[in-house]
Amino acid sequence: MNRNFGDVGLTQIDHVACAHPNDQIIDFYEKTFGLVNFWEADSEQVFSENASLEAKVFTNQNKKVKMTFLNSKEKKDGKISQINEFLH
Numbered sequence: 001m002n003r004n005f006g007d008v009g010l011t012q013i014d015h016v017a018c019a020h021p022n023d024q025i026i027d028f029y030e031k032t033f034g035l036v037n038f039w040e041a042d043s044e045q046v047f048s049e050n051a052s053l054e055a056k057v058f059t060n061q062n063k064k065v066k067m068t069f070l071n072s073k074e075k076k077d078g079k080i081s082q083i084n085e086f087l088h
Contacts (some may be wrong), residue, residue: 021069035040043073
């Protein structure tokens with residue numbers, strides 16, 4: 001792991017997801033863990049009747065760790081997104 005955290009006892013991470021990120025959070029993970037952009041989908045690609053989703057997937061240099069940042073978008077009819085429904 002990153003030397004800033006010391007020995008935390010982790011030997012392997014397969015994936016991590018973060019809901020409702022902002023650019024500062026993404027920048028933190030990019031700089032702290034050396035992540036690079038791997039894949040993106042916008043709300044025109046991932047959507048349902050009630051909501052849409054923006055996703056950005058980052059990976060480390062050897063592509064063994066993936067981190068997904070999800071940002072759900074509610075439809076204008078007032079229905080809440082799946083992520084917001086779960087969180088509330």
